Amino acid sequence: MAWPTAEVARMSGVTARTLRHYDEVGLLPPAWIGSNGYRYYEERQLLRLQQILVLRELGVGLTEIGRVLAEQVDELDALRGHRSRLLAERDRLQGLAETVSRTIAELEQSRKDGNPMTSINRPENLFEGIRPEMYQDSLRDFPELAEATEQRVATMSEAEVEAGQRQRTAQMIRLAELMAAGRPVDADEVQAEIDAQYRALAEMHAVSAEEHRAIGRACVDNEQWRAAYEAIAPGLATYQRDAIEVYATTRLS
């Protein structure tokens, strides 16, 4: 069974032009070409096209798609991978929708209050779910910890990774609220937050008191981390460092 270009176009929803393009760049050569130059596709090509379109949905570039499909030995494995990435993307959109929901709630609140913007300075969370990386990058300052988290991340689905990032951001915001409320770094609530952070860390890799202090200092010294903290609230980076200092001294000695 073989189909000409227009037929494939109708079945798949792409244009004939696109199919020609995919042939041009070598991404999807037809099964065979007639003596008249016509392109004919068979089932294998349709399957490949489906995979291409799925990857394209995910924003993968055509050349990248080519490499992925070339490397992949087992079609079933590849499809399973695509499916899980689709679901992860779905979850990401879900998270985005939640962020928008929060913005809506805030806007409704401030409309009721009458004052234009009630939020303590946290524009950062307007964008939750849009930024990725950030953490992995900066973690290089702590090699063993970086390795441990990397291994951990490898076992998690993308959705779980995203969820973890949201949790960390939420923690930072709670800390910012405590700081804004004027709580000293040795206040119980603050130390409880730090404790939660520490437990999350220790779960992946043992962390000594001294290491924990080093991480605290990195909140201020590391470019990216400090920037992330300061963007949420000015002074948050040092606040976090000092809170960790107290925690390490009083509870990890």
Add this chain to the structure above:
Amino acid sequence: MAWPTAEVARMSGVTARTLRHYDEVGLLPPAWIGSNGYRYYEERQLLRLQQILVLRELGVGLTEIGRVLAEQVDELDALRGHRSRLLAERDRLQGLAETVSRTIAELEQSRKDGNPMTSINRPENLFEGIRPEMYQDSLRDFPELAEATEQRVATMSEAEVEAGQRQRTAQMIRLAELMAAGRPVDADEVQAEIDAQYRALAEMHAVSAEEHRAIGRACVDNEQWRAAYEAIAPGLATYQRDAIEVYATTRLS
């Protein structure tokens, strides 16, 4: 509170270059520009940026985004709209993932059987969830019905529309299976399928026996419809038409 470019870039995850670009094209002018030419953004701009990014996620072009944001009077309404579109997109991805799941299942089946492709010739459903329109377009041959469905569609969420399309495709496939199994068009199972189709139609707009026959003939005569049926299985278009003929004669007279 005002932020310079880099700060906004870090908060939102876009690059400074992008922000400059959005200014250039008039999509997101900064709140004000310093005497030194520096761009400064305030909360309103951040909110707008969030909306821009959400729409961009949905594949809307920048100029289109500009128009949408310009027309929108109430920010809250707009945000609610974005959220629902995000959720619809999420559902679409879900549907896509399901399509991939089906392909996986089929492939696993054929791998067990040992024969390379066991599916009755139905490449069409490889792409479910990727194609839109098709039906609306061809329905123009039946003006009142077209209008009725149009009104109906307007009251449904995008997810519901998608679901409807999937259902119709599923119906077509069931019919193809009955045909492949050699059932005559007046067999009970076949007539039951047609009955389900008829009820779905009649729910939107009264359909007389003669009109129903006309729709049946359109399955063969209308370019797009016939193509859609034939792509699933050769002969399906006439099979459907004949089944409708029988149905109209025996049950609608």
Add this chain to the structure above:
DNA sequence: GTAGAGGCTGCCGCAGCGGCAGCTTCAACC
């Protein structure tokens, strides 16, 4: 005062097609 981060304005380039033009080919009907 000088170092380093961050700004700015051009300008070039690239991916992923859309949309032609100009010509051939196919299938079907008369």
Add this chain to the structure above:
DNA sequence: GGTTGAAGCTGCCGCTGCGGCAGCCTCTAC
């Protein structure tokens, strides 16, 4: 066997949405 309409083909040009320079300015901060 001639015509007609849909579908093919091969260029080639253009657009969008930035990335990535270069070249130069400016703002803290020590």
